Amino acid sequence: MDNIKVFGAQFILISIIVLLLASMITPAWKVYQIRLSINSGTPSGDSLAERYLILGDWPASTNGFNIVEHNQYFKITTNKIPAMQNQDGLK
Amino acid sequence: MGRALTNNAMEITMGRTFLRTVTLMLLSLIALYILKQSLQFYTPISIAEAMLHIRTDDILSLGFLLDLAYFFLLTIFLHLLWSLIITVSCSPWFQIIDKDNIRTQIWLIIMFAHIALVLSANAYLYPTSLLGFMRDTPLASPMGLFSLSLLLSFQFIWGVLSSLNRKVLLTLTLTCIALVLFFNLHRILPLHQTATSKPNIFIIGIDGLRPDHLALRDKKNTLTPHLNSFIAQSITYDKTYTPQGRTYVAWMSLLTGQYPVNHGARFNLTPPELVHKALPLVRELKQQNYKTSYAMDERRFNQIDHEYGFENIIGPKIGAADAIIANIADFPLINLFVNTPFSQLLFPYLSLNRAYGKAYDPYLFNEKVVSSLSTTRANFLSVHFCQLHWPFTSKEFIDPKQVNWKGNYNHFMYQGMLEKVDKQFNHFIELLSDRGYLNNAIIYLISDHGEGFMLDRDKLIALSSLSDKQSKLSVNSWGHGNNVLTQEQSDVLMAYRRFSDGKTVQEGKKISGTFSLIDIAPSLFDELNLSLNKSDKQFDGIILPKSTQSKDSNIFERNIFVESSLPVNAINTSFIDDRKVLSETASDYEVRENGRAVLQAERYPSLVSQKQRSVYYQKWQLAMLPDYDSLVLVNTLQKSWQPISSYHGDAPWQKMLAWLCAHYRDDYQFDKHNACKDTSRQVREVSSMLSSP
Known part of the structure; x- marks a missing residue:
């Protein structure tokens, strides 16, 4: 049970990390693509x-x-x- | 024992956490730098290239090195402080959780949340920052920023409470309160000026403002409604010329009432020992108990400071490091500090600096200037707004819908910036009015020079058929201060307005004639009953008439001299590549021990000999060009020109030539083609007139 709780907590934490990274990398990549286009x-x-x-x-x-x-x-x-x-x- | 072990493990982990935070911070900065470089593709200048062009002695200038070192060390310190904040924020979690992998994940969340907050805040506050890529995301909105700030602030406060004992916490809290109070003292002190018997004097300059872009010359010009309204209620002097289309030289001419040959400042960044820095106007007003202030939102080419007699100087720091720091400073954390109350201490080259356009806040500049005025004494303020100067950058991009695009980048951006500088001017006047400074005031509104945009309507027409050589003469140029034949570079605004009880006391009118910025100082002396000392040089300017009925022949029969500045080919183009400018000009400059760039004194005579020189008289301009073997005559009403060798009309060019020769007689090698040899008698007469008391 404890292992499930730990696994669950880690899953949530890692998801938040990925979300935060994506929230920054995605717009940076988009801006770079726009720059290439012009x-x-x-x-x-x-x-x-x-x-x-x-x-x-x-x-x-x-x-x-x-x-x-x-x-x-x-x-x-x-x-x-x-x-x-x-x-x-x-x- | 278990508790002790747990405590020791936590302490070690906090230290490691700080180091990991610093490392990840460094990697993030490198990633941001790479992104910035990839967005620019071709950087106009880089530090390495700048260093290649600058002489070794200049690089080793102590002042220059200290300025750069201060910037880099402070940047490092701020990022370390930020890392500490992140680390402290992790501490309460580390007390609850003892598993290393979960601690690492929590640390990463806090770290990335902090980075996201700073990136978003940068994007929201400074959308033109190259690293403002979060600008269209939900985080870079008031709600997003508020939510994330609240969360992270709570996290940090929780960390502080759990880490420090009460005494340390109390000391820190009291220190923070004291700092906040100190930097906001100006908001507590009285701001409204008490009545003074002497008028406040404001000379407001707008860099590069062309009068033909105002309603003054054409009612269809509507980009500057506030300036138009102000000018309509002023006495305007049309036409007014600047003695030289360069900011520092123009301002020196304005403040001294003298031509550059007399006050000694012949170029921007003239070596200070060659300039007569004693300004009788400032001296006399100080003796009358005026508070004297000089404010400018860009200092790369204007070094007027306390040494010129001003008590109060507002603006970014002056120094050669300006150009380098402004080119590399675009990082989110730095930007967030640029407009804080302590920015002048932290980033003196970026604070209030229009040249760092992406973070320049014109209204903050206005507020700083007006807040620095005396509320108990009369004020003499000279202030110069530079938003209209190339490269036309700002915190927010211009509104392209206001202007028609015709393929001319410089002119389009200039017109867009007209709207911004108009709003800044209006805000400034409103601040002055609200705080009582216009209850008794004199305002001169000027431009220091115009700007060449190679517009079709600006072109001079060649009247006679030209030889192959003559046809290659460029009479139309980009920029300012580099071509006396480009009329739009020297044609400037000069307007006067008198206030009493907050209202204008004279009617708005236009006085036609030939005027110069050198006329302001003698006019102020006359209006305020000031006197020159016996040791002061006499004014070259005249007292400006206040009536259109003036029969003063001075304003129609006078001559006005206009000269060019340092000839730099690299700036006479639609795209100014700093790399080329540096390559062309670096050998003319040096960096002094105080970190300031100046022209080399030994190069001075040679540079003076390369000037173009001209004289205006009525509708005519006669120009002497060092690399063109004929004098050039311009009809300013027809907008036409021809070499004097093919001129057969009745323009008084011989008289004009005598004036020109007399005025510049002491300049090294100014008459390379011996144009003055036939005027020696007239020159002696004019010289004698000029020399007599």
């Missing part, structure tokens, strides 16, 4: 969300609009504008 392979990023990520932050807010889900509508086009070659722009 990766363009360019060091500066080719979309609003990707560049924000490269600069060190996740583009999250509480206003209900998920920029990552709508990533395809926020592609950066100004990368094509050439920078100055020197302070006066002469090569």
Whole structure:
């Protein structure tokens, strides 16, 4: 009887441990998958969300609009504008 | 005997539990670090790379090393403390249960519950943290956090009660109460200012604010309703230019009333020994018993501190370690401490730091600034808000629905941040008003520089046909302070408002003319009846008119000088790669013993010679560029430019050239193309005028 009680207690404890681990690993994995889905392979990023990520932050807010889900509508086009070659722009 | 054995076994297990907790904590941190790196893919900078570019002498700067060591040791200490809390939480269970495997399972539950709580709290409070991956889970909600906190707090208190004797417990409790009281003292002390005969003076700066994004220039600009409303009730001076599109230089010009050639600060991070740090405005106001304060929510490029005469400085710590610490600090436990009452002691580089955008709380910054003001004396406060500065990060991502996306990352984010800085400004004004500081006050609202976004509407049109070489001149650039021809970099806001009994006493109006930030100091001197000492340099600025009926020819016939800063190609781009910036600029800087980065004094003359210089007069701008062999004339009304060699109109460019040559005559190698050689007589006349008392 005592062994059954101990086994029961261990089962509950291990279940709680697994639940806690899953509650953290699952969202971490999901976030990683999202990151892979918007990766363009360019060091500066080719979309609003990707560049924000490269600069060190996740583009999250509480206003209900998920920029990552709508990533395809926020592609950066100004990368094509050439920078100055020197302070006066002469090569 | 059995009881003694049980007690000894428990003590040993508690020690082992602490070590196991620390080990698992370390493994968790490593896992979090790996996750963070995988989310960024390409990190703009890493510590190792930064170290490669920085000279060995600079790395060995004592102040720099101490700052980094303090950060790392404190981080370790906090995690050890957390491990201790977890261990103490396990102790009551270990007294009940004597089976090792069940003790281990209970310890793991408590450990993982703690980690889940900290991760969830980080995700809830700082959703833009890279490690805020719990943000869409039930735990990262008020109910989830409350429940888990309650459970773990109860667990910890139970552990404390079962582990400590009553005397130790009482001492700990009293210490905690004392600490809480100490750090919340400001809430108990009176906050409302008593009446003063002298007006409070507030100079409020908003970094990078372009006037053409306000209703001031176009009624369709509605992203900043509070700023628009404030400005509509102010006297605005249009157009106003900054002497240089860099924060520190602009503020020095504002506070001294002088051009950079006169106050000595020609770049951000100018070596302090080259700057005239005595500010007559601050000195005179202190003599009038003003409390003088300088507040800024980012300090990487502005080193104004107590040495400039201010009694009270608010903001993050100044130092070279800022950039490194802000790049690596994004860990949940650190973030949770950044906005606590003792954050300035624990994390001085992260506290109140806009550059650490994910944890920066603009309203907390406002509260800190206003709470530091004197309630019994008049105040002189210079405050600068930097949310509009690149890389446009914040605690919560901007609201993309407010702005139209046109493929321009910088401009889109800038517009999104306009809304946030507008709210911060409004909150600040409301705090001042609620606490009685606007019962008698003068406010100047300014921007230190604008910002180039390579917008179509910003482009200057070339009027004449250009040679191959001339056509490669870039007249439009990203950023600020790097191109005097990009008008939006130098065009700034300057507005004045006078309060009495909490209400505005003058009507809102726009005064047209040519103005500069250097006009504020002489205007304050005039309004407050202050006087310069005989040893003080005279102001370069003028007294600002308060009436549109002013016939003062100064505001229409005057010239205004604008120069560029350090030429850095790596920042003239839509994506600023810190790695490239460091590679290009590291050799120009050094880290002093106090841990602060400054330009190397021996490089200074060479850097000054690389500046672009220009003068504005009426609708014209004449620019002298060191790597372009012709002077450039800009018509600011038509938004057009041409080299002077092909100009045949009636613009008074020769007069402007004489002014330019006289103003910069002492700059090392400023006239590389001998443009001033034909103006030597005029230059002598102007120089003589400038030198006479």
